[in-house]
Amino acid sequence: MSAKKYQDKVVLVTGSRRGVGRAIAEHFLVNGATVLGFARQEATIEHPQYHHFMVDVGDPDSVIRGFAALKKVTDSIQIVVNNAAVLTSQYSMIMPPAAAQAMVNVNLMGPFMVSREAAKLMRKRKWGRIINIGSMAASLEPIGDSMYAACKAGLSTLANVMAKEFASMNVTCNTLGINAIESDMLSQLPRDKIEEIISGLPIARFSVSDDILNVIDFYASERSSSITAQTVFLGGVN
Numbered sequence: 001m002s003a004k005k006y007q008d009k010v011v012l013v014t015g016s017r018r019g020v021g022r023a024i025a026e027h028f029l030v031n032g033a034t035v036l037g038f039a040r041q042e043a044t045i046e047h048p049q050y051h052h053f054m055v056d057v058g059d060p061d062s063v064i065r066g067f068a069a070l071k072k073v074t075d076s077i078q079i080v081v082n083n084a085a086v087l088t089s090q091y092s093m094i095m096p097p098a099a100a101q102a103m104v105n106v107n108l109m110g111p112f113m114v115s116r117e118a119a120k121l122m123r124k125r126k127w128g129r130i131i132n133i134g135s136m137a138a139s140l141e142p143i144g145d146s147m148y149a150a151c152k153a154g155l156s157t158l159a160n161v162m163a164k165e166f167a168s169m170n171v172t173c174n175t176l177g178i179n180a181i182e183s184d185m186l187s188q189l190p191r192d193k194i195e196e197i198i199s200g201l202p203i204a205r206f207s208v209s210d211d212i213l214n215v216i217d218f219y220a221s222e223r224s225s226s227i228t229a230q231t232v233f234l235g236g237v238n
């Protein structure tokens with residue numbers, strides 16, 4: 001039997017219960033990885049190599065407690081996918097401040113905390129891949145998404161600075177800006193608005209899981225040791 005691509009890898013995926021994060025977690029499991037999942041609610045994945053931790057990534061203390069718990073399962077992490085995020089789309093003048101604050105906490109502070117705690121484990125083996133899930137919103141800057149787009153733009157900046165800090169540990173940090181893919185998050189948005197945005201892209205279609213997994217595999221590859229501080233957008237967004 002041939003070796004599976006990720007059989008010697010431990011992968012942490014945030015937001016692994018639903019949508020994109022679940023597809024990413026299942027991809028790593030199918031390919032032999034041990035997967036650690038962070039989400040606020042109970043696990044939806046049952047697999048002998050899947051370990052679920054109820055963590056609110058928007059709460060730094062919860063992230064610290066999550067790492068303490070996962071260290072009882074493993075003392076190493078090779079790959080992190082910062083996928084968990086929340087979205088409230090609303091004109092800035094009427095956006096509830098608490099909703100804007102939640103996006104900062106979950107979408108920006110979350111990846112900061114998870115990346116730095118994971119990097120402390122990656123340092124021991126001098127190998128790591130940190131992959132942030134960004135959004136076309138960072139580039140297209142749509143009305144209603146001032147805070148969401150700012151957080152997603154900030155996510156690339158976060159990765160780019162960490163790329164410098166972690167380079168000597170052989171840890172790369174990159175961002176994947178996805179466009180639109182069917183999920184609970186997408187269903188919150190007006191369909192006509194999304195379809196209008198997608199119809200204006202060079203590749204004028206919604207994404208499917210494989211579009212995302214293709215770039216995840218590229219960033220995670222052993223061969224991508226010189227790919228760091230990069231943001232790849234799907235669909236021709238730039």
Ligand SMILES: NC(=O)c1ccc[n+]([C@@H]2O[C@H](COP(=O)([O-])OP(=O)(O)OC[C@H]3O[C@@H](n4cnc5c(N)ncnc54)[C@H](OP(=O)(O)O)[C@@H]3O)[C@@H](O)[C@H]2O)c1
Nearest residue numbers: 015017018019020039040041056057085180181183184185
């Ligand atoms: N879907 C799209 O069209 C689209 C487009 C561009 C970018 N994106 C990005 O793609 C990523 C995945 O989006 P999605 O569409 O799959 O979203 P989703 O369907 O809303 O799923 C979000 C996931 O994140 C978890 N989560 C949310 N808040 C959390 C928190 N505070 N702590 C821990 N886990 C949390 C949720 O689980 P719990 O509720 O159990 O915590 C869930 O598993 C996000 O980064 C999003 O910004 C999506």
